Amino acid sequence: MEKTSCLHFCFISCLVLFIIVGSWYRSSISSLPGYSLQTQKPIYHSAETPHHPLDPLTVKEINRVRTILSSYEPFSFTFPTIHTILLDEPDKVQVLKWRKGDPFPPRKAQVLALLNGQSHVLNVDLDSIRVTSHVINPRSGYPMLSMDDISAASEAPFSNAEFNKSIAARGVSSSELICLPPSAGWFGPNEEGKRVVKVLCFSNQGTPNFYMRPIEGLVMTVDLDTMEVLKFSDTGRDIPIPKSTDTDYWYTAQKKEPQMEPLNPISIEQPKGPSFRVEDGHIVKWANWVFHLKADHRAGLVISRVMVRDSENGELRDVMYKGFASEFFVPYMDLDESWYFKSYMDAGEFGLGMSALPLVPLNDCPRHSYYMDGIFATPDGNPFVHPNMICLFERYAGDISWRHSEGLLTDFQIREARPKVTLVARMAASVGNYDYIFDWEFQTDGLINVKVGLSGMLMVKGSPYHQAPNQDAMSGPLISENLIGVVHDHFVTFHLDMDIDGANNSFVNVNLVKERSLPEESPRKSYLKAKRKIAKTEKDAQIKLKLYDPSEFHMINPSKRSRLGNPTGYKIVPGGTAASLLDHSDPPQLRSAFTNSQIWVTPYNKSEQWAGGLLTYQSRGDDTLAVWSERDRSIENKDIVLWYTLGFHHIPCQEDFPVMPTVTSGFELKPVNFFESNPILRAAPAFEKDLPVCRPSASP
Amino acid sequence: MEKTSCLHFCFISCLVLFIIVGSWYRSSISSLPGYSLQTQKPIYHSAETPHHPLDPLTVKEINRVRTILSSYEPFSFTFPTIHTILLDEPDKVQVLKWRKGDPFPPRKAQVLALLNGQSHVLNVDLDSIRVTSHVINPRSGYPMLSMDDISAASEAPFSNAEFNKSIAARGVSSSELICLPPSAGWFGPNEEGKRVVKVLCFSNQGTPNFYMRPIEGLVMTVDLDTMEVLKFSDTGRDIPIPKSTDTDYWYTAQKKEPQMEPLNPISIEQPKGPSFRVEDGHIVKWANWVFHLKADHRAGLVISRVMVRDSENGELRDVMYKGFASEFFVPYMDLDESWYFKSYMDAGEFGLGMSALPLVPLNDCPRHSYYMDGIFATPDGNPFVHPNMICLFERYAGDISWRHSEGLLTDFQIREARPKVTLVARMAASVGNYDYIFDWEFQTDGLINVKVGLSGMLMVKGSPYHQAPNQDAMSGPLISENLIGVVHDHFVTFHLDMDIDGANNSFVNVNLVKERSLPEESPRKSYLKAKRKIAKTEKDAQIKLKLYDPSEFHMINPSKRSRLGNPTGYKIVPGGTAASLLDHSDPPQLRSAFTNSQIWVTPYNKSEQWAGGLLTYQSRGDDTLAVWSERDRSIENKDIVLWYTLGFHHIPCQEDFPVMPTVTSGFELKPVNFFESNPILRAAPAFEKDLPVCRPSASP
Known part of the structure; x- marks a missing residue:
């Protein structure tokens, strides 16, 4: 989310570097034993x-x-x-x-x-x-920050006298400073009419993990186009810069081993190569799936034209026209002058694709992964390659697709089980401190599992305390000496243009309603009844999830019915999630009003792709999904788009320091009466004779 | 859940069979290349x-x-x-x-x-x-059904004249019948004072999947001790028995391949063997974890004495004294005479361990798994071996433990990522038609991920319809010709005796409260504040989850603080779940009142292990977790037990026919200020040189 990636330097050298690095990765990939030729890609x-x-x-x-x-x-x-x-x-x-x-x-x-x-x-x-x-200027707001914006803003403090004076007073040398320009948000008319950014600084003395060493309370509001310092705020001189001790997370910097038994090497192996193919650079074919996969400057990873083959009749059937992360809203919960504005919209302000750096083979993605590059444009309009931005791999995690055992009651001794093998498309964005891992996982039973993982570094706040006398008075827990992990949320809003067997679909709320039986009707007093309500207009489909008023949410094709008369459909299955609780009138929530519901459905409109609006930076919230939906257009038996917001509340803890173990949540898109029956009924089990023969590596 | 497993036969032959089967499995396991000697177990x-x-x-x-x-x-x-x-x-x-x-x-x-x-x-x-x-008779209720009960009850119909007459009238031969005795529940005084069971029958003509061929409406209430038919109900003579077409799920019975590209072999490989050890039959040691693992007749799988090694100082620290699935409540939503009673409590009525059949190597569990047997007692008190009931394996699924990349803004070119390797203990119960997969997954970052997967067969209802004129009038969707998938729920209540750094713990509700800022205080209007409330007594800890009033739920040790003053703790992190909506006075809900809240906390009491009471069969709900909790005992800084109920609403669909693709949900137990910092900061990445060298199997 906040801060950002990339650049003070010339893009030519950077391009060269990427090509070198990219080639190195590729040569290491293509040298893997058994790696199939068909999944190799052109180097240039x-x-x-x-x-x-x-x-x-x-x-x-x-x-x-x-x-x-x-x-x-x-x-x-x-x-x-x-x-x-x-x-x-x-x-x-x-x-x-x-x-x-x-x-x-x-x-x-x-x-x-x-x-x-x-x-x-x-x-x-x-x-x-x-x-x-x-x-x-079609509406309020500006395009996402360019690499030049970020680069220039991060240099801005060094020519500011007040800043240099304050730094000197803190005993900090400018050579140890790293400044980052998080977006300023929008908080009313004062800062309209010009592009502004907030600049914050950190010390990198003794650590590459400068995020853990904030110069607290020092924040400059900078005009991005003039580089003028509009406002200088310096409130934290009594707050020490947290020490660098134990902040370095580089493997080469670790002085000792962790106190745990070392793990033997383990790997997902497929000596006959992966089962997927990538044709023409972007068309992925695997098992019963075909889809188009590409890197995107803003969304990171876009899946299009998703089709699944009917395992009975071989027909290739439409499931989703386009799916991607449309916006990523991250509000922090601290009112201080140097914190209130932190309410990032990472896709529209920084670009999830722009922030994606090359995936690390064997560690970000398993062996036998296929890597795909992104091609974007530099601020001067030149092409720019993001190498190895997406990986694609087949996963076997020891899970079970389906099973049944039968005991001794019958004459049958049944032990039927099928291993679950899936295909994953992955992208990781490093938006400044935070790393976001996006997984689109395809199952042979027709299910699509979408997951978001959060890792990287917390956005932390300097504090005078080593020990918190009253943590309730702070905006988050003390997670290290002089460091507060400020409470914050993450909301990822997905654009899911479902086309179930064609474009015209309806959205059905299958509500589970508690019914009471009549006296004498039954020994049971109550039961649940599934009641189907088709959403007529957009407002019918503004959904807040409720544990005690549960529903399934189906996208169906009302014109395509199964042999039994059930409309073909997919349902969205939320996993663990969180809702935004901010005031609807609070400026960040107004701009991210697309998080006011967990589910929305809109009629397809090519211009309505970005939940926070096309121009998000400093937008006033006049072009969001929430605004579009208020038009209450008809959505029944139309080409419609499903929107789902996955949320995380994050109360940090010590374990998040100095780098966070990944937290993952997600949702599923699951066939419901789409197939005539279980599409993997006839799938084969694994047999010992087919599995690879492996030996430990020859290396000592 | 319903119906049940096992047995009309003598146990000696059964024991012999199991030993043969078990030995076969074991010989196949121990012949795997690289399988470590240390994980082998005694055959006898x-x-x-x-x-x-x-x-x-x-x-x-x-x-x-x-x-x-x-x-x-x-x-x-x-x-x-x-x-x-x-x-x-x-x-x-x-x-x-x-x-x-x-x-x-x-x-x-x-x-x-x-x-x-x-x-x-x-x-x-x-x-x-x-x-x-x-x-x-300490309270209402009887012990779980014995194998003899089940066996005898399943034979009962065949000597009943009314039954035989009805069957003949339907044109069904008794040789094609399989009868099962689902539990009768408890619905008031009429059926008290004697053990009763309901007996339902199915036709297995043309299929091993007799569950899909119910003889609808024919139900006998049988006295288990006298085998007297107390009540004979026969309402479904106009409902045809669904055809056997496409119901067989055996691999060997499949006549054609599914229309999808075949998958190349894929396997989790560890040629140096798995990294875990099983000492003395039950003590599992892996990475930083040590725990005791055993099979249990009722709970299926019990994890005890769970300790994690502090990766910084090497100290072995208590996390959980005992964790297991205490009860499994499955109410169906149909009031018909042959359906209303279906409100199973699978652990207390049938036994999750009793219902567990041998896991299938390579398909239920990956290569290199270690298998553990269960030893229970037969109705005559003899020992009885359940072979390969639990498997233990190391998992690498291509996931990321933590990562961070740094772009070009700084001089650092950072690409740090760590692969996630975990340890899984798995058990699968086949309680009649349904298969329940239980996974306890341990991560090196201290997190325990508990998952429940549902597969196997639906409990279906015969219907006169091939095409449903009005599905809203039925108790579930038509999922095949003449078959309704009746709407139902699954609730698994886990007993989690957390002992965070010792037995005396407190339960803290860390509530995220929306606060409004004062005018002029900030450009922000609202923010969230984490407010900690320690539960004093049991009623403070009867928790219903709320999306719009969210909390974290911590088990802490108030006497053990980190260097920063934070109490050491673990939090329970719910994933996707569902709540029971039945009337609290409805008999099934009264007996399973432990599902009235998602979370409870009770003081440790050795006799309070089973959420539905020690004697569950036909219990009246007088010995449930809900009853114990109403005593409102003190739970602050005491030895306390956390209970969590994971729920699923299940509206069936065609894809669930004839066998269901696995549906999985779960929850996490996650360290929160338990470690001084990220315990896997120093973990090593994977290196190409360490990974195995594999070739396709020699088989053609």
């Missing part, structure tokens, strides 16, 4: 062409966009700063119609740029080589 | 002696109990039917004091028996060779 992207209407813009296409913009008349004097160049996806109808070999729908790009403090939204047609639309 | 149990005060009764000890009872004067004329012979665990104080090499506390057994329709609870001292206490 410069010659690539798109193979599917949803393929992201290629290196060549991004270059062409830059060329088009360079000769675009309004930019002839000054080239704008590019914040995003993304594929402007063709209309859904065109994509659904398209078949391999067909001519492509026109390739288009959406560009978010900034010029003279104004937001520019442009659409560029790559075929006709022209800008087809251009809107300035 | 007859010579075993206990090594730990909590070790279950051995074959020899069960024989000794039978001998003691045989010469016990009140049983000199008639030997009672034995329903349970279990270790009567020594007092906790004695167990905690005991060290390896110390003399054992006296070995004792608890016996639940039945004689002349009365429940007998006996305690037997194996050292002094005598019955030390003997109580008859």
Whole structure:
């Protein structure tokens, strides 16, 4: 979430570095024994062409966009700063119609740029080589921070006299400082009309984990376009900088072994190679699944055109047109001058894809993983490769797909069990201190399991205390000497454009209602009854989950029925979650009003992709999912989109210091009367004869 | 849940069969390449002696109990039917004091028996060779059904004239019938004073999956002790028996392959063997964990004396004295004469351990698993071996323990990630149609993940319909021709005797409360504040979970504080769950009133182990956790037990036919200020050089 990744340096050197690192990773991958040739990918992207209407813009296409913009008349004097160049996806109808070999729908790009403090939204047609639309400041808010914004803002303090004076008074040398520019949020008219950022600093003396060494209370509000310091706040001079002791998490820095028995090597092995294929760079085929997978600057990872093969008749059936993390809201619970604004919207303000660094083979993803790169644009409009941003792997975790044993009551001695093997697409974003792991896991029984893991570093607050006399007076628990782990929430809002057997679907609330029996009717006094209510309009589908008024939530195709007359459908199955409790009128909640419900359903609208609005930075909340939904459009038997918000309350603890063990939660998309019967009834068990023969590595 | 497992036959042959099957499994296990010698176990149990005060009764000890009872004067004329012979665990104080090499506390057994329709609870001292206490009918309720009860009841219909007439009228031959005796529940005084069971029948013509072929509406209420048919109900003659088509789930019976790409072999491999050891038959040691693991007749799997090693100072610290599934409540939502009573309490009525059949290697548990047997007693008091009832394995699922990447903002190029390897103890109970998979998963970061998976067969209802004209009028959806999947719930109540750094603990509700800021105080209008409330008495700890009034629930040791002053603790982290919505006065809910809250905390009391009472069968609910908790005893800084109920609402669907893909949910026990910092900070990453070298099996 907060802070951010990347960059004070020239992008050319960075690109070179990435290519080197990327090649190294790849060579290590392709040298794995048994690694299938079919899952290898081209090492260089410069010659690539798109193979599917949803393929992201290629290196060549991004270059062409830059060329088009360079000769675009309004930019002839000054080239704008590019914040995003993304594929402007063709209309859904065109994509659904398209078949391999067909001519492509026109390739288009959406560009978010900034010029003279104004937001520019442009659409560029790559075929006709022209800008087809251009809107300035369509609503409140700016594009996400560019790498240059972040880089420049992080340097801003060093030329500020007040700042340098304060640092000197604290006995801190500027050479040990690392400053980060978290977003400023939006808190009323005072800071409107200009792009502002908050700059906070940390000491990296003695540790790479500077996050644990905040210079508390020192915060500068900086105008991102002039680099002027608008406000200087310095309240924490009596708060010591926490020591660096035990903050370093690098493996090479660990002086001793942990006091536990070492683990023998363990690995998921598939000597015949993984069972999936990646065709044309983005089409993933595995078992009964086919989908399009790509890296995205903002969402991180986008899954599209998800289809599952009916295991009985072989038909390839639509499940989901597009699924991705649309926004990530992280409000902290501290009113101090240097904390109140911390209410990040990580996708729209920083970009989950922009913040994704290369996955670490064997540790972020198991052996035999396939890695996919992201191709984005630099602030000057050049293509930029994020190597190994997504991994794809087959998982066997020792779980059971289904089982049944029969005892001795009958003549049957039944011991039937099937191992569960799944396919995982993973991306990890390092948005400053926090690391977010996104998993999309596909099961052969048709279930899609979506998980979000939180790791990385806490956003911590300096404190005068070594021992807390009254922790209730603080905004979170003391987690180390002079360090408070401030209470905060995480909300991830997923855009789930379900297309169950086609685009037109309905949303059904299958409510479990307690009924009472009549006297004499039964020895039972009560029972539950499932009552189906089809949502007619958007407001019918603004759902807050209730443990004591439970429902299942189905997306169904009312025109497609099973042989028994049940509509085909998928249900969303929430796991552990949390709700936002902030006042609806509180500025952060207003901007993230899409967390006011856990579930929403909207009619499909290509422009409604981002739950916090297209332009999120300093937005006022005038373009959120909550605003769209208030229009209360009809959603019955229409092309509709399901939105689900997964939440975490986080009260930190000592175990989160200096780096947090991963916390995971998620939800499932599960077939419900979609198949005529259990689609993995005929799946084969594992047999000893098929399993690999392994020996310990030759290394000593 | 319902129906049950096992038996019309003599136990000797059964024992022989089990030994043969068990040996076969074992020989297949021990022949695995690299399988470590240290995890092998003795093939024969007859010579075993206990090594730990909590070790279950051995074959020899069960024989000794039978001998003691045989010469016990009140049983000199008639030997009672034995329903349970279990270790009567020594007092906790004695167990905690005991060290390896110390003399054992006296070995004792608890016996639940039945004689002349009365429940007998006996305690037997194996050292002094005598019955030390003997109580008859201490409360309402009977011991769980014995294998003989089940066997006899399942035969009862065949000698009943009315039954045979009805069957003949339906055109069903008795040779195709399989009858099962689900428990009758308790519905007021009419059926008190005698043990009753309901007997239902199915046709197995054309399929081993007779559960999908119910003889609907035919139900006999049978006196278990006289085998008299008390009531004969026959309402479903117009309902056809569903066809056997597509019901067979045996792999060998599948005529065609599913239409999906076949998967290449995949396996969790550890050529240096697993990292865990099982010492003295029951003590499991792995990484930083030590615990006692045993099979239990009623609970299935019991984890005791759980200790985790502090990774910094090496100290072995108490976490949990005992954890197990105490009861499993499964109410169905149908008022019909042949359905209303279906409100099973599977642990107390049938026994989760009694219902556990041998796990299937490679399919129920991965390669390199270690298998543990259960030793229980037959109705005549003889020892009886349940082979391969528990498996223990190390899991690597491609997950991430913790990670952090740092971008280019600083000079650091950080790519730190650690793979997550865990240890799983698993048991699967097949309580008639349903299969319940219990996983206790231990993580090196101190977290314990408890999961329950549901698979096996639905309890289905015959229906006249092929196509449902109005499904809302039925008690569940049509899931196949003439088959309704009746709506039902599953509630698993866990007994979690947490001992955080010692026995005396407190339960803290850390409530996240929304606070409003004062005008002018902050640009923010609201924030959350964590407020800690220590539960003084039991009623303070009767917790219903609330999404919009959230809390963390901590078990802490108020006398043991971290260096920062935080009490050491663990929290319980619910995942997806469901609450029972039945009327509190409804008989099934009265008996399972322990599901009225999701969380309870009681003072430790050796006699309060079973949430539904010691004698559950036909109990009236006078000995449940809810009754104990109403005493409102003090629980602050005391030896206390945490109870958590995991729930599932189940609205069946076509995919659940003819066998259900596993549905899983669970909860976590997670350290909170228990460690001074992240205990796996110093954990090593995986290195390519350490991983195995594998080749495809030699088989064609």
